[in-house]
Amino acid sequence: MQNSQVQSAYFDVVVVGGGISGIQAALDLGDQDHKVLLVERSASIGGKMISLSKTFPTLDCSSCITTPKMSAAFHHPNIQVWTSTDVERVESSDGVRKVHLCRHPTYVDNSLCIGCRLCEYACPVEYPDPFEEGLGAQRAIAVPFTNALPQKAVLNPRYCIACGACIKACPTDAVQFDQREERLTVEAGAVVLTTGFALNSLELKREYNAARSANIISPLQLERLLVPHGPYGRVLRPSDGKVPGNVAFVLCAGSRDQSIGVLYCSRFCCMYSIKQAMLLSGALPTAELTIYYMDIRAFGKGHEQFYQNAKAMGIQFVKAKVASIEPVTGDDISLRVELEEEAGRVAERRHDLVVLAQGAIPVFEPAKALNTPAAEDGFLRQPDSVKITWTGVEGVFAAGCALGPKDIVDSIVEAGAAAMEASKFLAMRTAGRSPAQKPDRLANPVGT
Amino acid sequence: MAKLTDNHKAALKRFRDQRKEQGEDPAEYAKQFRRERLAIEAALKNGPATVPAIANATGLAGKQVLWHLAGMRKYGLAREVDQDGDYPRYELIAAGKETQGKTDGAKNGARC
Numbered sequence: 052m053q054n055s056q057v058q059s060a061y062f063d064v065v066v067v068g069g070g071i072s073g074i075q076a077a078l079d080l081g082d083q084d085h086k087v088l089l090v091e092r093s094a095s096i097g098g099k100m101i102s103l104s105k106t107f108p109t110l111d112c113s114s115c116i117t118t119p120k121m122s123a124a125f126h127h128p129n130i131q132v133w134t135s136t137d138v139e140r141v142e143s144s145d146g147v148r149k150v151h152l153c154r155h156p157t158y159v160d161n162s163l164c165i166g167c168r169l170c171e172y173a174c175p176v177e178y179p180d181p182f183e184e185g186l187g188a189q190r191a192i193a194v195p196f197t198n199a200l201p202q203k204a205v206l207n208p209r210y211c212i213a214c215g216a217c218i219k220a221c222p223t224d225a226v227q228f229d230q231r232e233e234r235l236t237v238e239a240g241a242v243v244l245t246t247g248f249a250l251n252s253l254e255l256k257r258e259y260n261a262a263r264s265a266n267i268i269s270p271l272q273l274e275r276l277l278v279p280h281g282p283y284g285r286v287l288r289p290s291d292g293k294v295p296g297n298v299a300f301v302l303c304a305g306s307r308d309q310s311i312g313v314l315y316c317s318r319f320c321c322m323y324s325i326k327q328a329m330l331l332s333g334a335l336p337t338a339e340l341t342i343y344y345m346d347i348r349a350f351g352k353g354h355e356q357f358y359q360n361a362k363a364m365g366i367q368f369v370k371a372k373v374a375s376i377e378p379v380t381g382d383d384i385s386l387r388v389e390l391e392e393e394a395g396r397v398a399e400r401r402h403d404l405v406v407l408a409q410g411a412i413p414v415f416e417p418a419k420a421l422n423t424p425a426a427e428d429g430f431l432r433q434p435d436s437v438k439i440t441w442t443g444v445e446g447v448f449a450a451g452c453a454l455g456p457k458d459i460v461d462s463i464v465e466a467g468a469a470a471m472e473a474s475k476f477l478a479m480r481t482a483g484r485s486p487a488q489k490p491d492r493l494a495n496p497v498g499t
Numbered sequence: 500m501a502k503l504t505d506n507h508k509a510a511l512k513r514f515r516d517q518r519k520e521q522g523e524d525p526a527e528y529a530k531q532f533r534r535e536r537l538a539i540e541a542a543l544k545n546g547p548a549t550v551p552a553i554a555n556a557t558g559l560a561g562k563q564v565l566w567h568l569a570g571m572r573k574y575g576l577a578r579e580v581d582q583d584g585d586y587p588r589y590e591l592i593a594a595g596k597e598t599q600g601k602t603d604g605a606k607n608g609a610r611c
Contacts, residue, residue, distance in 0.1 A: 172574070175529070175533070176525070176528075176529045176532060177532060177570045178528075178532075179566065183569070186566070186569060187566075187569045187570065187573060188566060188567070188569055188570025188573060190574075191525075208514075208518065208523075209523065209525060210525050210528065210529070211525065212525055212526055212529045213511050213514050213515045213518075215503050215507065215508075215511055218501065218503055218507050218511075219501055219502065219503060220501075221501065222501075224501065227510070228507075228510040228511050228513070228514040229510045229513065229514075265562040282569040282573075283565070283568075283569055283572075284572060284579065285579075285587070287565065287587070289562055289565060290561050290562050290565075291550050291551050291554070291561035291562070291565070291586070292549065292550030292551075292561065292564070292565045292568070292586055292587060293550075293585045293586055294582075294585045294586070294587070296585065382561070
């Protein structure tokens with residue numbers, strides 16, 4: 052789209068994915084004076100972490116941790132950030148990595164946009180906001196969210212009626228309906244894949260009937276309901292705006308289940324469900340909160356204590372496999388459960404809001420994008436057990452949920468490890484040779 | 500407020516034409532959105548109301564009403580006033596009285 056922004060076609064390292072792992076890897080590499088390109092598919096860096104309410108088991112504010120890291124990476128003199136950019140293919144041959152990119156039009160010239168949001172206020176169309184997991188509304192041209200980086204407006208061509216109101220409102224004439232998709236290739240010494248994960252569909256398990264009720268929600272939707280500036284400003288159930296009085300969490304609703312083809316454990320669902328129940332008990336002190344679980348996996352530092360605290364707070368833990376979920380009258384939800392601690396007695400339980408712990412699934416396709424087979428679970432392979440961040444492809448490393456589901460703490464640690472491996476790889480490659488001329492400064496100009 | 504130049508108009512036309520070629524037309528969506536928003540605003544003219552009450556008055560699904568109210572809160576067009584049983588009540592913010600984007604969440608001093 053804006054060719055003038057491409058300051059260098061060679062980077063020491065290209066980091067693919069601007070979530071917390073990618074940001075951490077880019078910072079660790081940039082601080083070692085490597086020139087880094089951080090590529091992000093969506094319109095802002097920050098990944099899933101920036102949309103979460105709090106982290107477990109410390110209950111720290113998630114955006115209070117993520118925002119400074121986003122800002123540090125975005126303004127780092129050695130890191131250039133390209134958002135709205137897809138990585139289509141990574142090649143590794145003859146000692147060099149080629150990263151094939153597709154930059155999507157945002158219909159806004161970032162070198163002119165000042166992030167004033169006047170276009171957003173003038174826009175007459177609203178659509179379900181992806182940042183709010185569809186619960187809130189976003190205008191067809193808008194800054195993606197309050198603490199998005201870059202703070203630039205992005206136009207969604209699926210909903211824009213091309214009325215021109217944004218052009219009239221813009222004080223810098225930044226709205227450009229002529230932008231086109233642009234494909235380009237950059238070369239890199241090493242690549243770090245931090246492509247994260249997706250959640251499988253709420254509707255995947257047919258017995259759970261998520262398609263039939265707005266009150267069967269995803270954990271990320273509940274995160275948005277729990278943040279102070281969420282779509283409703285408080286926790287309400289989506290079907291009718293009622294303050295929920297009886298909430299159920301169904302664990303293993305999208306993983307550890309042969310019937311939906313996800314055999315592995317998604318690893319963080321137990322802990323975030325406990326965290327969400329704790330936060331809900333603060334937001335709704337009189338609500339009944341029940342967690343239906345197969346077994347609680349609280350294996351990390353401080354996790355078991357966190358679980359015990361939740362029990363002490365009065366959150367009900369019911370060891371039961373939920374067989375089916377049915378919407379019933381009054382927008383309520385009925386759960387059919389087999390109570391393991393009561394000799395398998397089958398019971399019907401009624402709730403007014405149900406959260407399904409979806410499974411974490413890969414987004415990166417190693418076979419297509421890296422010409423290497425995926426691991427059995429679909430995530431990237433880790434062929435060397437003492438170098439777990441190496442993908443088996445020369446100069447290509449990975450970290451975080453691109454390698455398999457893991458929590459934020461583990462992702463950050465792994466991102467540091469991948470950065471170290473990439474740095475070591477670059478150092479060994481240039482050992483004995485004079486360092487190549489590096490571009491002096493790559494910090495994001497106003498235009499990025 | 501700037502005016503549309505001939506260049507802007509030509510770019511907008513090319514954008515529309517290109518989208519038409521791809522078989523996309525958001526005009527119907529936008530009309531539906533406008534109809535629903537106006538119906539909700541009309542229902543709130545008589546004073547604060549809960550989501551089920553607005554849904555009753557407009558014939559829209561409660562889920563859709565709440566979604567619109569989320570948008571109206573975000574852009575400073577509506578706010579929560581009080582609660583009727585388990586349901587919060589919402590009211591319109593008169594144009595010009597509140598600045599854009601200043602919602603009740605911000606006013607209540609919500610923090611992380």
